[in-house]
Amino acid sequence: MKALVMTAYKNLECMDVPTPKITSPTEVLVRIKAAAICGSDVHGFDGSTLRRQPPIIMGHEASGVIEEVGSLVKNFTKGDRVTFDSTIWCGTCSFCQQGKVNLCNNRKVLGVSCDEYKQDGIFAEYALIEERILYKLPQGLDFIQAAMAEPAGVAAHAISLAPPLLGEDVAVVGAGLIGLLILKLLRPVTSGLVIALETDEARRAKALTCGADYAFDPRDTDVLEKIAELTDKAMLDKVYEAVGATSPINTAIDVVKKGGTVVLVGNVSPKVELPLQKIVTRQIRMQGSCAISGEYPAVLKLMASGKLVVDDLISKTAPLSEGQFWFDKLYNREDNLLKVVLLP
Numbered sequence: 001m002k003a004l005v006m007t008a009y010k011n012l013e014c015m016d017v018p019t020p021k022i023t024s025p026t027e028v029l030v031r032i033k034a035a036a037i038c039g040s041d042v043h044g045f046d047g048s049t050l051r052r053q054p055p056i057i058m059g060h061e062a063s064g065v066i067e068e069v070g071s072l073v074k075n076f077t078k079g080d081r082v083t084f085d086s087t088i089w090c091g092t093c094s095f096c097q098q099g100k101v102n103l104c105n106n107r108k109v110l111g112v113s114c115d116e117y118k119q120d121g122i123f124a125e126y127a128l129i130e131e132r133i134l135y136k137l138p139q140g141l142d143f144i145q146a147a148m149a150e151p152a153g154v155a156a157h158a159i160s161l162a163p164p165l166l167g168e169d170v171a172v173v174g175a176g177l178i179g180l181l182i183l184k185l186l187r188p189v190t191s192g193l194v195i196a197l198e199t200d201e202a203r204r205a206k207a208l209t210c211g212a213d214y215a216f217d218p219r220d221t222d223v224l225e226k227i228a229e230l231t232d233k234a235m236l237d238k239v240y241e242a243v244g245a246t247s248p249i250n251t252a253i254d255v256v257k258k259g260g261t262v263v264l265v266g267n268v269s270p271k272v273e274l275p276l277q278k279i280v281t282r283q284i285r286m287q288g289s290c291a292i293s294g295e296y297p298a299v300l301k302l303m304a305s306g307k308l309v310v311d312d313l314i315s316k317t318a319p320l321s322e323g324q325f326w327f328d329k330l331y332n333r334e335d336n337l338l339k340v341v342l343l344p
């Protein structure tokens with residue numbers, strides 16, 4: 001099969017590799033139809049995260065058709081249109097048994113090679129997937145849209161950890177792909193204010209089309225004043241931080257109200273500086289959010305029914321053979337690309 005292999009950092013080659021063979025009776029072979037490039041793939045591409053050690057076939061956001069099923073696969077057959085969790089969870093550890101599959105003790109992520117394991121991903125014509133992490137695509141959802149189920153699930157999980165009550169005012173810091181998906185999902189949840197905080201002008205404009213009532217540049221000196229004015233000096237009940245660096249996290253802490261919650265879903269920088277006094281004395285709850293835990297069925301349903309539109313977040317679809325070109329563009333932050341979907 002053809003696969004996009006990262007043979008060295010920042011070097012992708014579209015090459016022939018052996019098609020994977022079913023070895024576990026509970027796995028299926030999926031013919032990948034759409035494979036989206038995640039920010040974490042782009043950050044891993046230069047070696048800085050140590051989570052994409054070459055050689056590796058990256059990628060974990062995909063959809064496809066089942067080509068072959070293992071002998072013990074019960075609920076799926078050849079020809080089923082599917083997507084799947086980015087987390088390969090074990091199903092037997094104490095976290096999995098409580099349904100917290102994103103926290104699985106034996107968690108592996110598709111398309112990741114780190115010091116602990118190597119798991120090839122989906123930038124290829126075929127991938128082996130365990131039945132327990134598969135989801136059938138509802139009617140009305142095409143493969144390219146379905147490849148967005150994973151990031152939509154990440155956004156939905158972040159909201160699920162601190163969902164706004166009716167009428168609560170909220171903000172999203174960072175209007176990249178995950179931030180925009182959070183905005184889209186938040187809009188029907190609260191009748192309160194939805195504010196986007198984003199340094200890039202084009203992304204602020206985009207945020208306004210994704211459900212934000214206001215989009216501010218956090219570098220503006222009067223941004224706190226503006227939000228104070230809009231909220232009668234109360235500030236915001238919940239803030240979702242979708243970048244993961246010192247400056248945007250500080251913005252999130254500045255705009256959240258006393259006793260409010262900041263959900264941390266971005267993690268670009270492994271370490272950040274936190275204003276401890278502000279957090280403690282204003283009694284701010286800092287809530288980490290990791291991956292997806294049970295949100296797939298809901299986001300697939302929302303997407304298939306047109307209640308969550310993702311088409312406007314897909315900047316480009318391109319053949320797998322153009323992988324290097326599009327990774328370079330994303331890496332160099334050219335053209336303000338949101339999501340690029342490769343078609344193996």
Ligand SMILES: [Zn+2]
Nearest residue numbers: 038061150151
């Ligand atoms: Zn992802």
Ligand SMILES: [Zn+2]
Nearest residue numbers: 090093096104
């Ligand atoms: Zn587990």
